[in-house]
Amino acid sequence: MLYALHELQRSLLSPMVTAASVLKEVTHSPLNPLRDLPFVRAVGANSELFTRLMQRYHKPNWDIETVDVDGKPVAVKTEITIDKPFCKLIHFRKETKVQGPKLLIVAPLSGHFATLLRDTVRTTLADHDVWVTDWVDAKMVPLSDGEFRLEDYVDYIKEFICSLAPRLNVMSVCQPTVPVLAAVSLLASERNPCIPDSMIMMGGPIDARRSPTAVNQFADEHSHQWFTNQMVMRVPQNYPGFSRLVYPGFMQHASFMAMNPDRHLNAHWEFYKHLMQGDQDSAEAHRQFYDEYNAVLDMPAEYYLDTVRIVFQDFLLPRGEWNIREQRVDPGAITKTALFTIEGELDDISGNGQTEAAQSLCSGIPKTRRKHLLAKGVGHYGIFSGRKFRTIIYPQISQFVQKQMRSKKQLA
Template sequence: MRYMATYDLMETIRNTQQWLGATARTMASYPAMALVPNPALQWAAAWGEVTERAFERMVARPDWGIRTLTCEDGRDHLVHVERVVERPFGDLIHFNVHGREEQPRKILLVAPMSGHYATLVRSTVISLLPNCEVYVTDWHNARDIPVSCGKFDVEDYTLYLVDFMRELGPDTNVVAVCQPAPLTLAATAYLAQSDPDAQPRTLTLIGGPIDPNATPTDVTDFGHSVTMGQLEETMIQRVGFKYKGVGRMVYPGLLQLSSFISMNADRHAKAFTDQIMRVARGEATEHDAHNRFYDEYLAVMDMPAEFYLSTVERIFKNAEIAKNEFTVNGEKVDIGAITNVAVKTVEGANDDISAPGQCVAALDLLTGLPDEKKASHLEPGAGHYGIFAGKSWRNNIRPLVLDFIDSNAHKTEPANVNVA
């Protein structure tokens, strides 16, 4: 019960901060307060507005917010999110563009399950939608999953990806962003051994920790500096009474968020101070740059405890993927079994989460894949988020990824057949 009490205490603190912000905003905004021309009242109202919004977003699931898409025909087409496969811990969704012909490029975008919702890759989806059929792994918040649904660890995650790839078929181009890169590589190898005809056409790994020890960062140093017992004791809690997953062991999103913020505390503090001053001066808007970023950044989700712990132990501490020793249901997954799936890695030169060297290590593991089917790219000046959602992605990396997909579009076709 002490872990459940801690979870509820965190939620109580969050709720209280949201209430304090709402109270300050409301009281300082009373018309009668205008009779007292004190700048402190404007500042208090601004502080309350920013504080209420920030703490409210921490438990809100963001919307994809992709309503329409302008296509090559010059018309705006409605975009509808369809659930292709529904599972307790995550769904496979498709962005269906109504009234548009099906696009030849079919892309499965494997979103991270690392504390944020799949909407973290919203801008990535938007950039791919004009000329691709886009499917995304939509992971669920563990606090909303009843205990009766069972466990979910790295092996279950891998098997989810296997099922999603089977559902979409061999003409799929998989793009894995950050955390899922090693498990997506393992899922592809699993198919290479058990169901070769279901393998995807191409696999693009973006900023993922295939070999975390290749270039150590603060993330990898933390993974090696604590024991699994310490990690379980300090990070794992039981979901409180407020949610459907009451009693489930999780790594709380609020703890993950505190870790995210602590890595760049000064920058975040300045961002919120500046936003409070903008609100006080009447310069802020509902969808300004600050709100667009932090509405997504602050929206966090709980991860199943067994997934978080097995990720740290098996991917970071034991480096099972890097050593090609990963197993699923007791059977070894041999990454060298991949022989005809074109694989490309993408890294950012300034990535401080998955530093250069960690992702490109995948190519050395692909011992059965010809060199002509391997490719890599190091983006100068790009940080972690920039390589899949920022300017570097839009201007440089996205065209390279699509060219890579197109250049391998004929993998399953006879050599003398020209496929449009």
Template structure:
């Protein structure tokens, strides 16, 4: 019912948003003399803040049409190379001779935790000049008809294995945050089966491998509530007329509200500064605000079964680090991993996945030789800085590429 009220409220505001945008355009038009007055600037700024605060943000585009390889511009196009109802794998195809260089093939597994894969645009941009890059583009559960069936954590693991099979041998898998657990489980399953298409290396970044270590506010919230609480309070059915009508989901707007409430003062300050920037005609700063929140406020729904199984397995029971995680009724044995190189990356100030939670994967994989291991902590960055921003571009991305190159020709 709450989801239906959310949709009703959004629909009820549509006429007001439309009239607000019309008035904003009128007072913001440079040809209107009023646009140069304090009254006109203040009114236009207030109306834009209101319109953006009440808007539903569509899935963003990656918009990466070019990269630079060895100082030369190279055109980039997107190609869907693998597709199932809940995910597409998108390849960033680099055109021309420069793109034919022997670069490692990397599957970048994006989080399925409320935001779209485009949240990793900066990650893609930094890796693209040095890798044949693929990314998981997860589908908003709200648009997947119930006739396509369910999708849970076991299905997620199956998807990762199928993707690695499709991409072939000598693929390197990089998991950002949430997928660290299912990627580690998928690799363990493949190694236990002596799968010849196991990845050459896996890199886990800011992932909740063992949330008992340095628990954060997010970890504590999950730990302090029984699974029944999540079923009763955050699982809802998709309302009509969305294609996924009647599918039980964890709505993206709930995930977003949770994240924003953790830093509410910061978001309120950012919007107040945005208003001032509009009044003062600080176009560059205002555009940076728009770009960030166009991405941050674009959210997707998760299937209820995936969300609940993840909460139970990762955050309540800590099944993987305890050696109790199951997949399709079979135990996930991380000690079976022997030939896949392992790199972990953490942020020194991460308030989502606490310091040490990702590093724990090394202790769970004791049979990986020391020469195939690397752990790196980036000082003075939070969760977002683990996979984006200047520190990622300068310090983390080069290490990921170097690690993949080092283990590209390893014999299995």
């Protein structure tokens, strides 16, 4: 019912959003001789702020058409290599003979689209041959395609790894550190030759009992039934996924904003001031960030509820009690895959130690092939995007991958 009311509200606001958008374009137009007058700027600023607060945000484009390789621009083509109901495996193919080590980036299925990792992809592309998991908005998936649970996520990752093997490196960002570790553990237990050369795990809740954050406390304070009753809704009839049970994107977005309300309020106030001052560079930076941040997708309800229970309430992975299709998930079985865990000192989503927990769980990996980094002065998003990611974190990732490649060649 709430989902339907949300859609009704959006429909009723649509004419006002359109009118405000037109007014914004008129006041900002370089053909408008009055655009620099204080009153006109105020009208334009108010119109744009209203538009941005009330409009729908659709999935952003990747916008990665070239990448600098050895100081020279190289064209990049985006190709779908595997197309599954809930995920598309995307290859960013460089128009060059030397592609670099293969890297599968597993994007989170936790509210935002995979394009949130645009900076991650663009940065790693310079030295690697990159694939990314591009998760599909659940409201766009017909009921006929069935359910999607956390164990299905693990199956997807296993399939993707095996399709790209051998000599593959896997990077997981935030939420997927758990299913990626499970997938690699199962492959190792099966003695599957698809096992990747390395795992890079960044800011994820491997053991959410360590340094609990507001996210962890929220999961601990509510029963699993509460999440089922309060957070799960059916998709309205105006979408292909009509009647599918989901955790709606608009609910997730409200949760994101509620975690740091002062920060977001101040950001919008600063944006308004930038518009009034004619500071278009600062205003554009705000637009780019919130165009991505405000674009959210629906998650399959069964996957969401599995994640709440298995990862944040029962802690089955670190307790050694997680079974997938009657097979125990045993990270200790991993012996041939190197491990690099990365955390941000100021991460308020995955607390310090939560990702590092993989180091002790993966006891079969020699210490010489394990590494941990606590990035000083870095928050959650800074682990995988921004200046510190590009200048401090990524160089260590690249060096780690290269080191594993040299080790493999020596063993061969």
